[in-house]
Amino acid sequence: MAQIQDDGQSKMSSPEETPDRYDFNAAESKWQALWERAGLFRTPEDSSRPKLYALDFFPYPSGAGISVGHCRNYVPLDVYARMKRMAGYDVLHPMGWDAFGQPAENAAMRLRVSPRDLVPRYAANYKHQLKLIGISYDWDREINSSDPEYYRWTQYFFLLLYRRGLAYRQTAPINWCPSCRTGIANEEVVANRCWRCESLVEKRPMPQWYFRITAYAERLLDTLDGLAWPEGIRAMQRAWIGKSQGAEVVFGLQGLPETLCVFTTRPDTLWGATFMVLAPEHPLVPDLTTADRSAEVEAYRDRAAALTEIDRQSTERPKTGVFTGSFAVNPVNGEAIPIWIADYVLMGYGTGAIMAVPAHDQRDFEFARKYGIEVRWVYRTPESPPEAEMERAEPAGGSMVDFGTPDRPFPFAGAPNDKETVGAVIRWLEDRRIGHEQVNYRLRDWLISRQRYWGAPIPIIHCDVCGEEPVPEADLPVLLPDLSRYESGLGGESPLANVPEFVNVSCPKCGAPARRETDTMAGFACSSWYFLRFADPHNGSEPFSQEAVRRWLPVDLYVGGAEHAVMHLLYARFWTKVIHDAGLITFDEPFTRLRNQGMLLAHTPGREVVQAEEVEGDEGDAGELIEDWKPLKPDELATFPPEKVQYRWVKMSKSLFNVVTPDAMAEQYGADSLRLFGMFAAPFEDTVKWNESGIDAMAKWVQRLWQVYRDLLPIYTADWRNQPAPSEPGALVLRRSLHATIHKVTGDIEEFRLNTAVAALMGLVNRASAFRNDVATRRPSADEQLAASEFLETLPLLISPAAPHLADTLWEMLGKTGFTLEQPWPACDPAMLILDAITVVVQVNGKLRAQLEAAPGTPDAELQEMALAAERVQPWLEGKTIRRVIVVPDKLVNVVVS
Numbered sequence: 001m002a003q004i005q006d007d008g009q010s011k012m013s014s015p016e017e018t019p020d021r022y023d024f025n026a027a028e029s030k031w032q033a034l035w036e037r038a039g040l041f042r043t044p045e046d047s048s049r050p051k052l053y054a055l056d057f058f059p060y061p062s063g064a065g066i067s068v069g070h071c072r073n074y075v076p077l078d079v080y081a082r083m084k085r086m087a088g089y090d091v092l093h094p095m096g097w098d099a100f101g102q103p104a105e106n107a108a109m110r111l112r113v114s115p116r117d118l119v120p121r122y123a124a125n126y127k128h129q130l131k132l133i134g135i136s137y138d139w140d141r142e143i144n145s146s147d148p149e150y151y152r153w154t155q156y157f158f159l160l161l162y163r164r165g166l167a168y169r170q171t172a173p174i175n176w177c178p179s180c181r182t183g184i185a186n187e188e189v190v191a192n193r194c195w196r197c198e199s200l201v202e203k204r205p206m207p208q209w210y211f212r213i214t215a216y217a218e219r220l221l222d223t224l225d226g227l228a229w230p231e232g233i234r235a236m237q238r239a240w241i242g243k244s245q246g247a248e249v250v251f252g253l254q255g256l257p258e259t260l261c262v263f264t265t266r267p268d269t270l271w272g273a274t275f276m277v278l279a280p281e282h283p284l285v286p287d288l289t290t291a292d293r294s295a296e297v298e299a300y301r302d303r304a305a306a307l308t309e310i311d312r313q314s315t316e317r318p319k320t321g322v323f324t325g326s327f328a329v330n331p332v333n334g335e336a337i338p339i340w341i342a343d344y345v346l347m348g349y350g351t352g353a354i355m356a357v358p359a360h361d362q363r364d365f366e367f368a369r370k371y372g373i374e375v376r377w378v379y380r381t382p383e384s385p386p387e388a389e390m391e392r393a394e395p396a397g398g399s400m401v402d403f404g405t406p407d408r409p410f411p412f413a414g415a416p417n418d419k420e421t422v423g424a425v426i427r428w429l430e431d432r433r434i435g436h437e438q439v440n441y442r443l444r445d446w447l448i449s450r451q452r453y454w455g456a457p458i459p460i461i462h463c464d465v466c467g468e469e470p471v472p473e474a475d476l477p478v479l480l481p482d483l484s485r486y487e488s489g490l491g492g493e494s495p496l497a498n499v500p501e502f503v504n505v506s507c508p509k510c511g512a513p514a515r516r517e518t519d520t521m522a523g524f525a526c527s528s529w530y531f532l533r534f535a536d537p538h539n540g541s542e543p544f545s546q547e548a549v550r551r552w553l554p555v556d557l558y559v560g561g562a563e564h565a566v567m568h569l570l571y572a573r574f575w576t577k578v579i580h581d582a583g584l585i586t587f588d589e590p591f592t593r594l595r596n597q598g599m600l601l602a603h604t605p606g607r608e609v610v611q612a613e614e615v616e617g618d619e620g621d622a623g624e625l626i627e628d629w630k631p632l633k634p635d636e637l638a639t640f641p642p643e644k645v646q647y648r649w650v651k652m653s654k655s656l657f658n659v660v661t662p663d664a665m666a667e668q669y670g671a672d673s674l675r676l677f678g679m680f681a682a683p684f685e686d687t688v689k690w691n692e693s694g695i696d697a698m699a700k701w702v703q704r705l706w707q708v709y710r711d712l713l714p715i716y717t718a719d720w721r722n723q724p725a726p727s728e729p730g731a732l733v734l735r736r737s738l739h740a741t742i743h744k745v746t747g748d749i750e751e752f753r754l755n756t757a758v759a760a761l762m763g764l765v766n767r768a769s770a771f772r773n774d775v776a777t778r779r780p781s782a783d784e785q786l787a788a789s790e791f792l793e794t795l796p797l798l799i800s801p802a803a804p805h806l807a808d809t810l811w812e813m814l815g816k817t818g819f820t821l822e823q824p825w826p827a828c829d830p831a832m833l834i835l836d837a838i839t840v841v842v843q844v845n846g847k848l849r850a851q852l853e854a855a856p857g858t859p860d861a862e863l864q865e866m867a868l869a870a871e872r873v874q875p876w877l878e879g880k881t882i883r884r885v886i887v888v889p890d891k892l893v894n895v896v897v898s
């Protein structure tokens with residue numbers, strides 16, 4: 001850079017003073033300390049600027065700490081939050097701990113300590129790591145769901161639900177996880193296994209607390225469409241809620257006074273019902289079973305009880321069933337039809353009984369064929385085969401058979417097989433009082449009881465005189481006693497049941513001796529409202545002030561893993577609607593926009609296993625159940641024959657011994673490089689394969705960026721803003737690239753295209769590097785100096801969200817004070833975005849003297865003016881007379897002088 005002249009404003013640095021490398025370790029710890037001292041991440045209290053609430057899913061801090069995998073969600077949201085703050089938003093970007101629940105309890109049990117001691121230790125480590133990678137959380141708002149100041153309000157909301165009839169206790173067969181020794185919610189059962197530990201789930205009848213989420217099924221469905229959420233998650237919620245429209249139809253029973261009610265989505269097929277099927281558990285089965293059938297029916301009921309719901313619903317399983325010996329009466333034609341029991345009909349859905357229409361329902365068809373029951377067309381076409389030759393049921397098409405008789409004409413003869421006909425039949429049934437329209441949902445009530453220690457106690461007192469009594473609000477919180485032994489009882493009772501000081505209380509209503517409820521709430525209760533608490537985390541007199549919530553909620557952007565699709569994300573929506581209905585908040589959807597990050601996989605050494613073995617999960621993370629492969633522990637790997645090691649790409653997880661921590665990576669490559677890697681590796685939603693060379697490449701790019709910046713620094717002039725924008729081609733190339741990058745990076749971060757945002761920054765640095773090489777050997781023109789200055793002042797701001805430590809380092813090198821996060825986000829000059837700008841050659845007397853950048857179709861007069869004004873052309877015109885100017889549009893300007 002020998003020929004670059006100091007303009008008096010920029011600092012000339014001699015080679016001896018200038019280090020050759022960016023010392024990221026020193027810079028990162030320096031800036032982190034300065035940010036902290038300045039309280040840089042504190043949430044602005046009151047202002048008139050627009051608000052932005054950027055939230056990560058509430059994490060449970062585990063002993064493993066965060067892995068580089070976690071950087072894939074925390075970093076992108078941090079980038080977004082930082083950019084929004086620079087763009088003029090007041091940003092709320094908080095973090096806290098979902099500390100109650102089984103993961104913490106299981107981990108503590110294994111280490112033989114109290115979760116009370118363990119959780120703060122784990123949380124402190126998380127916090128340390130998150131600071132290490134420069135996440136801009138406002139730690140003044142840190143919350144911990146196991147803190148009495150927090151769970152007091154979880155209990156308050158339990159009572160709110162209770163008062164509104166939305167929390168109730170009932171004895172029912174529940175999903176029982178034998179290894180967690182507690183009941184779990186339907187949402188937590190995945191393929192018949194416990195979501196946490198992957199043990200097979202059993203059914204057990206127990207008194208349990210439920211939240212009546214089914215009362216909100218329709219509303220949970222209604223407002224789903226308006227959310228800016230991934231369609232996959234919305235589809236999963238829709239399917240989970242499982243709305244089904246149809247009718248309930250009442251059948252008479254031969255020889256019995258009772259009636260049999262069925263739920264059907266196809267009441268229009270009533271004329272083709274040739275048998276009935278009851279779930280084996282249906283309460284009418286004993287009454288319907290005739291003496292000669294009873295042994296067979298009993299045996300079948302026992303076999304069915306041993307099956308899982310998943311198996312029973314499987315379409316592959318051959319249909320089985322038993323005839324009860326009784327008949328029902330079809331209300332539309334008085335026909336007697338046999339009643340069977342079969343395990344493909346579930347007791348928990350509809351009415352637990354169906355009318356079977358084998359011509360149009362495949363399950364019924366298979367069943368009828370197996371047991372030789374009649375098949376009868378309801379809808380058919382001229383091509384339809386006779387019933388005896390059918391090979392499968394025909395759910396669609398055809399028109400309705402005429403079931404009329406000379407004295408009783410049939411009103412639906414010839415009707416098409418469509419929704420209108422279904423509706424018409426429902427009205428016809430309603431007129432005759434044999435059926436009515438009915439909507440069913442698959443959604444079940446939410447089981448919230450846990451027979452576990454580490455959760456918020458359910459604030460209810462059982463009194464022999466008064467029954468269930470809520471704990472008065474003034475007595476909240478119901479403190480969780482400090483226990484040294486807290487295993488659940490083998491009989492399934494909560495460990496709190498063995499603590500007389502906790503259990504024995506007097507009834508809040510009548511004063512008689514009474515017993516406290518000993519179940520605790522599942523962790524999902526805590527996470528159903530925490531996003532509200534962040535608005536006002538230290539409020540001691542209410543869960544949150546309405547004003548604070550009005551200022552910050554709903555969450556504008558919510559980021560986390562897709563595994564919560566029908567758990568947390570459904571529960572939180574439900575609580576929000578209830579809290580809304582109670583008048584405490586004005587919105588009824590908590591998360592306006594949602595993004596799910598992809599997983600990070602690690603190439604993991606393991607060995608083949610012949611028999612399926614279960615991989616032991618670490619706390620809160622069941623790892624992966626891989627049938628034929630098991631990861632090798634580091635000590636196993638050391639002694640294992642190398643040729644037998646099998647590598648696989650599996651989720652990065654402590655249980656698979658393949659975790660890479662951000663601490664080590666930040667130390668070796670820098671936090672900014674790690675952040676950039678987390679952004680750049682793949683589109684946000686995609687799975688990424690961890691590869692250390694990826695972060696290494698980022699670290700090299702960071703060095704290159706820093707060097708280009710340092711090399712250009714000497715030509716910086718702070719005065720560039722007062723000068724007309726450069727017009728020279730060489731300068732324009734850099735300026736156009738800069739503004740195109742501003743434009744691209746802004747839009748990309750906004751849309752969470754973090755990978756292409758980084759790619760755009762790389763493109764800009766390439767351009768700047770070429771520019772540097774170009775001006776290194778000569779004196780840069782005034783225009784070039786202006787363009788370089790604009791670049792030097794803008795680049796730190798542009799990289800600030802992604803690489804904040806490097807950004808503040810460059811900013812300081814430029815002689816600026818303060819932090820880039822406090823600067824306004826760079827604006828892009830739209831005039832610089834004419835991406836198809838063309839180069840126009842300027843000749844003087846036929847000799848090439850300069851090049852211009854211009855928009856295609858620039859008028860001749862304008863091109864001529866630009867050419868004559870160009871700095872590089874000036875010397876050739878000095879003292880000469882311009883004779884003629886020839887303009888070839890979009891191509892060339894030739895100035896003829898003499």
Ligand code: ANZ
Nearest residue numbers: 244263264265266344345346349350352354357360361
């Ligand atoms: C007669 C019929 C004819 C049916 C036809 C379907 C097609 P979705 O959409 O899932 O709500 N059904 C009702 N209750 C059931 C239970 N407890 N266990 C198993 N199956 C049950 O499905 C509703 C349909 O599933 C109902 O409509 C009923 O069969 C069956 F051509 O009734 B349908």
Ligand code: ZN
Nearest residue numbers: 463466507510
């Ligand atoms: Zn009482």
